Amino acid sequence: MSQTVKTPPTAAPSEESNRVTLGLSNRLLARPEVGALVAAVVIFIFFLIVAPSFRSAPSFFTVLYQASTIGIVAVAVGMLMIGGEFDLSAGVLVTAAGLFNAMFCYQLGINLWVGALLSLILCLAIGFLNGYLTMRTGIPSFLITLGTFFILQGANLGVTKLITGSVSSPNIDQMDGYASLNFVFAHTFQIGAVQLNITVLWWIAFVALAQWILTRTRIGNWIYAVGGNAASARAVGVPVTRVKVGLFMTVGFLGWFTGMHYLYNFNVLQAGNGVGNEFLYIIAAVVGGTLMTGGYGNAIGVAIGAFIFGMTSLCIVYAGWDPNWFKAFLGVMLLLAVIVNLYIKKLSTTRKVG
């Protein structure tokens, strides 16, 4: 007697089974800004504990303002670094923008808006030159912009001395166009006890725009590609030179913007200002998860990096410590950030077993 046993046909392993949904922790770790966010929260809580005067809304908004003055240019520098290039001239470019505007209009006695517009063209031209020279010669942008850094630093001092006889720009607060420019670039909104500088709003707007561009547009895709592997990007039709030159010009634009803020906030600029700020922008970007080698990072990370900068620079004062230690603290932050970034990059690019 035979007995047939019907066994259900074993289901062929569907291709779907090969797919795993990565755990939340893995997906989070793959984001560039997570390291910076954790660091920001830790530092925030730390200063809440050690610096009693930090525990108030006005102090918090002062920190935001401090962060925005670095953060606006840092967004552009971060995008440029994602695109695989450096700009060391950004710090002195900010000062050059303000000085040019102030002296040009003061000498000719014309409306400040004209000078602001010409200053914008100048900054875009400097950005273009940085980018064009880098792409045309193949010399690393580190060296090209180191050159423009020294040129601008010298020109800021030399031209200012030549025209005004001193090392500061003339006071422009009585000139035509001052009121409207002051409102656009340096207005302070008084909300209760809190002072909100308009640069904070601009900063948020620029970060949002940059984040949109980087993650949701074709140009953003191209920025990551030219930073990650320029040769591959070119091979599939990405206009590498145009993207990179555009990024340098973006640094020029936001450098000009911050220069305008300093000029219309303080009315007078010191020609030697801005030196060293280029490193603050780079630190904000790197602390925010941007890779020095390009191709990785995002705008929100850079904003968090700038916020950490603003917080530490002021909270050291709030805590009553010797502010001379600030730079040492910044250095430690940078080292930690680089190490965390390296670790995260490894984690997110090595093949996952599973």
Added chain:
Amino acid sequence: MTDTLHEHADPNLHQGDSLIQMVEVGKTYGAIRALKGINLIVNAGEVTCVLGDNGAGKSTLIKIMSGLHPHNEGDLLVDGQPVHLASPRESLAHGIATVYQDLAVVSLMEVWRNFFLGSEMTGSKFPLSGLKVKEMKQIADDELRKMGIVVKDINQPIGTLSGGQRQCVAIARAVYFGARVLILDEPTAALGVKQSGVVLKYTAAARDAGLGVVFITHNPHHAYLVGNHFIILKLGQTVLDKKRSEVALDELTRQMAGGDELTELSHELQGG
């Protein structure tokens, strides 16, 4: 996979049309001559195989067609018109898509972003208009599945895939975007047996869909499986240029292995 090819192939392609023609094309890099006097025709619906040893000029040949390095001697005709392809964008605009052996992907970027790199789908022409992220992910995933590649997560950086998988993404991308001519630079070099088979099937399918295919390889066995026309390069010059009907696998293999030189060498060695 044939669906994709038929959907994306240019409907105006007719079997036997000459898509790319090279007449006495040469290329020098400074004092170095990489190619000399190359005559080559890529016809619609045919696979043109270019074989050669390392340094024979295969890569230079495709770089001319794909716009990476413009030629500086002779004429390059695309659809009968003489052109000077100065950038990969121009080449893509002519419907020529290339899969490079060494320049395939940007490893830190997500799989789907790599798939669409340079040909992103956007809402409008406006430079800041949003990418159609959902659609792009869906298409990339579907196209890869058709090639038998199932990635764990379409959002993972492509650097986390194996070399063969990366190559397949690059091929899937070229098939998807290459409307007229598909250039494959040693597509099977980094692949295992099974994936090589998939790539060869794709090559044949592209041919049947009416595309002109340029297949670069140093494996005569792979070439003979799909090729209609064979060209062997040696030190930048053509040493063999024959149709499938005129050449046997043995001859290809012998030429690739060194050909007459090998025979000579064998005599010398035996004589000694």
